[in-house]
Amino acid sequence: MSRAKRAALSVAVVAMYVAHQDVWFWRTARPLVFGVLPAGLAYHAFYCLAAAVLMWVLTSVAWPGHLAPDEDAR
Amino acid sequence: MIPALIVFAYLGVVLYIGVFAFRGARGAGAEDYFLAGRALGPAVFLLSLFGTNMTAFTILGSAGHAFANGILTFGLMASSSALIIPLTLFFVGTRLWALGRRHGFITPVQMFRDRWECGHIGTAIFAVQAALLVPYIVIGVMGGGTALRAISGGVVPYWLGGAIVALVVMSYVFFGGMRGTAWVNAFQTVLFLSFGAIALVVIGRGLGGFSTAMETLMASPATAPLLTRERSSPLVFLSYTFIPLSTIAFPHIGIFCLTARRMGQFRPTVICYPLCILAIWLPCTFLGVAANAMTGVPRIADKLEARTTLAAAPSSMEADERAALRREAAGDDVILVMLEQYAPLWLAGMLGAGIMAAVMASDSQILALSTMFTEDVFAFYGGKERFGEAVQVQTGRLFVVLVTTAAYIVALKAPQNIFDIAVQYAFSGFAALAPLLVAALFWRRSTKWGALAVTLWTAGAVLYTARVPGALAWNGLLPVVPMTIISALLMMVVSLVTRPPSARTIAKYGWPVAHA
Numbered sequence: 001m002s003r004a005k006r007a008a009l010s011v012a013v014v015a016m017y018v019a020h021q022d023v024w025f026w027r028t029a030r031p032l033v034f035g036v037l038p039a040g041l042a043y044h045a046f047y048c049l050a051a052a053v054l055m056w057v058l059t060s061v062a063w064p065g066h067l068a069p070d071e072d073a074r
Numbered sequence: 075m076i077p078a079l080i081v082f083a084y085l086g087v088v089l090y091i092g093v094f095a096f097r098g099a100r101g102a103g104a105e106d107y108f109l110a111g112r113a114l115g116p117a118v119f120l121l122s123l124f125g126t127n128m129t130a131f132t133i134l135g136s137a138g139h140a141f142a143n144g145i146l147t148f149g150l151m152a153s154s155s156a157l158i159i160p161l162t163l164f165f166v167g168t169r170l171w172a173l174g175r176r177h178g179f180i181t182p183v184q185m186f187r188d189r190w191e192c193g194h195i196g197t198a199i200f201a202v203q204a205a206l207l208v209p210y211i212v213i214g215v216m217g218g219g220t221a222l223r224a225i226s227g228g229v230v231p232y233w234l235g236g237a238i239v240a241l242v243v244m245s246y247v248f249f250g251g252m253r254g255t256a257w258v259n260a261f262q263t264v265l266f267l268s269f270g271a272i273a274l275v276v277i278g279r280g281l282g283g284f285s286t287a288m289e290t291l292m293a294s295p296a297t298a299p300l301l302t303r304e305r306s307s308p309l310v311f312l313s314y315t316f317i318p319l320s321t322i323a324f325p326h327i328g329i330f331c332l333t334a335r336r337m338g339q340f341r342p343t344v345i346c347y348p349l350c351i352l353a354i355w356l357p358c359t360f361l362g363v364a365a366n367a368m369t370g371v372p373r374i375a376d377k378l379e380a381r382t383t384l385a386a387a388p389s390s391m392e393a394d395e396r397a398a399l400r401r402e403a404a405g406d407d408v409i410l411v412m413l414e415q416y417a418p419l420w421l422a423g424m425l426g427a428g429i430m431a432a433v434m435a436s437d438s439q440i441l442a443l444s445t446m447f448t449e450d451v452f453a454f455y456g457g458k459e460r461f462g463e464a465v466q467v468q469t470g471r472l473f474v475v476l477v478t479t480a481a482y483i484v485a486l487k488a489p490q491n492i493f494d495i496a497v498q499y500a501f502s503g504f505a506a507l508a509p510l511l512v513a514a515l516f517w518r519r520s521t522k523w524g525a526l527a528v529t530l531w532t533a534g535a536v537l538y539t540a541r542v543p544g545a546l547a548w549n550g551l552l553p554v555v556p557m558t559i560i561s562a563l564l565m566m567v568v569s570l571v572t573r574p575p576s577a578r579t580i581a582k583y584g585w586p587v588a589h590a
Contacts, residue, residue: 016157020149020315023308029292029301036284037360038301041145044153045356051156051348058164059341067172068337 001062009062016054020047077414078226080423081430084265085242088434091261092246092254104458107251107467108180108445114256114333120343122256123330124350125263125431126438127159127321134217134406134433136355140362141405142381144300147362150314152355156348158318162508164344166322167331169515171340173583174332182328182511183450189514189583190522191575193454198526199510200450202533203325206503207439208481210324214436215240215485221433224410225426236485239430243437244478247444248471252333255437262431267350269428270357273409273417276425277361280416284360287367296382297366313552320504323511326442354432358409365408373411377403436481444473502539506532506557509565517569518585524569528561535560 025040033042065071105111114122140147170182179185183203187196218239219232230238246254278284291297299305321327334340368374380402387396410429413422448470452458458466510528513520535557539545546553574580577587 013161017315020154020157021308021312022149025302026308027302027304029298032285032288036288038145038288040301040303041148041356041360041363044149045352047153048156048348048352048356051153051160052345054157055160055164055345055348058161059344063341064168067168068175071336071338 005061009058012054012057016051019050076419077423077426078222078230080420081222081225081426084427084430085238088258088261089242089246092250092258092437103463104448104453104466104470105180106253107470108441108449109329110251110253110256110333112175112333113335114253114339115335116339116342118256118260119334119339120346121260121263123163123327123343124347125259125266125435126326126330127324128263128266128354128432128435134220134409134429135213136358137362137365137409138405138407140359141365141377141408142403143305144302144363145359146303146306146311148355148359149303149311151317152351152359154315155318155321156351158315159321159351160344160347162319162322163331163340163347166511166515167327168337168340170328170331170511171334171337173515180329180332181446181449182325183446186510186514186525187454189575189579190520190525191579192522192525195522195526195529196450196454199507199529200446202503202529203507204443204446205533206500206507206536207325207443208477208484210500211436211439211443211477211481212484212488214243214434214439215481216488217433218430219485220406221410221426221429224407224414225423225429227414233486236482239434240478240482240485243434243440244474247437247441247478248474252441252445255441256330256333258437259435262434263350265431266428267353269425269431270354272421272428273361273413273425274357276417276421277364277412281364281368284364287364290367291363300363300366307550309550310552313555316505316552316554316558317501318505319508319558320501323504323508324439324442324500325446326438328511329442329445330438361409361412362405365405365412368412368415371411371415374408377405377408440474440477440481443477444470447473502552502554502557503532503536505554506535506561508558509562512562513565513569518580518583519569519574520565521569521572521574523572524565524567527564527568531561531564532557 022040022043025043029038029040031039033039037045136147136151139151170185173179173185177185177188179188183196183200186199187193215236219234219236222230222235222238223232226235246258250258281287288301292301303311331340365374366378369378380399384396384399384403387399410426413425417425448457448466452469453466457469507528510525513524535546535553539553539557544553546556548556581587
């Protein structure tokens with residue numbers, strides 16, 4: 001994996017970690033997303049979806065195939 | 075009683091899967107009993123790994139925590155886990171799997187002993203891991219007692235519910251080993267993943283939609299803060315992102331990583347993990363919060379009244395009285411109460427079975443303790459050589475019985491609610507042990523003395539915080555943060571001033587010797 005890719009993935013992981021600390025929705029329940037989900041809860045629900053996307057990118061771009069070379073050969 | 079009968083039928087099915095469906099492996103060796111022959115397929119690996127990590131507090135504790143603390147619960151434990159746990163599986167789990175496959179390790183301690191060329195220090199790590207794992211097992215038994223009591227409307231008392239759950243879990247772990255446990259876990263995961271969505275729809279329909287409930291909560295100054303996080307601090311929120319580090323350090327997860335047939339099986343697991351978290355935690359948190367609006371349900375009204383009384387209680391109130399109020403206000407059974415109110419009896423029973431599925435996740439921990447004891451103590455100190463592999467497996471089974479019995483006795487005596495115990499002891503302690511794995515796998519200069527320092531520090535810190543709650547809290551951060559950071563620093567400093575492992579070991583783990 002190139003240095004640029006490694007750096008981009010590292011930034012993405014750190015950004016994702018920072019995004020968990022959503023102080024901007026700290027004291028407000030509105031808007032109610034879909035009419036029922038308070039803003040802070042909806043944010044973290046979407047955060048889980050974003051985490052899944054990040055994991056898909058990581059496993060696609062940075063899969064540690066060298067740990068199981070036989071598997072790669074199959 | 076119909077829901078209870080359905081739950082008992084479910085327990086019978088679980089027992090059948092665990093005990094009888096995999097008797098083909100009878101008489102097989104230690105690797106087969108403890109690791110399912112390192113041959114689990116991708117679906118069972120994903121479902122079982124997720125199920126293994128979801129315990130009683132996933133459904134009961136999370137809803138109870140949300141009932142008292144609002145939407146904060148989801149960000150604290152669910153979304154932080156959705157990022158950290160798959161990351162650790164991706165970086166650490168895959169490496170553990172590869173080393174286990176290459177060198178035949180069955181437990182993390184075997185890897186530590188080999189990696190750091192140590193014997194008794196490995197035993198110290200085993201002892202601390204085992205001591206921290208027991209409270210986690212207790213949660214399962216407590217959850218079983220709470221759930222069966224609630225589902226049967228009090229007909230099955232807490233002590234009997236806990237005993238039934240402990241007996242069922244003990245039986246299929248005893249007979250089925252890792253293969254039986256993994257299949258039961260996979261079945262249970264499918265059940266409790268379906269539970270959330272169904273419970274949400276049923277309760278929502280019973281209530282006539284959740285919009286009114288949310289507006290009611292928002293309109294009252296007493297409940298409006300439950301829809302925000304204003305009662306908590308961002309530093310506490312940040313602290314909780316350290317808790318999921320515990321997952322990969324839990325021995326049952328480390329051991330489970332070794333059961334995959336191929337490393338590629340980690341790929342779907344890592345990607346789907348955040349989605350599974352979302353599927354189970356969002357409904358439970360949401361329902362826990364919404365329960366605050368159900369003042370027309372007598373048992374929920376009683377809880378709310380107890381909470382109000384507790385909040386207004388003078389500081390002179392007796393500790394016993396305060397504890398009784400706290401128990402009355404606890405919302406661990408709040409979802410069950412809502413189901414009782416809004417779901418038809420047969421459906422409440424099916425959903426009760428879904429709850430039992432999450433509650434009974436202590437099976438993997440019991441098996442892990444047994445695996446660790448037989449491999450890290452019995453086999454390491456010559457038992458396997460002296461008595462043979464068959465006796466080793468029987469010893470593991472005996473250990474399963476002893477551990478389950480001990481956990482049951484503790485569950486009968488333990489006064490605190492599920493969530494508190496889990497966080498206070500097991501999660502913080504294992505998060506502080508996480509630097510062991512990271513150092514062993516990623517830092518060639520790490521040493522056995524660094525590992526010992528981390529282990530002793532973790533044991534001391536957990537004991538200290540258990541005796542003096544919040545003692546290690548630092549500048550608004552929870553104790554888990556300084557505990558983990560100090561662990562990492564100890565590993566670095568002590569390793570740098572002590573002699574590294576031999577060049578042969580460094581090379582064995584894939585690092586260039588010249589730079590060691």
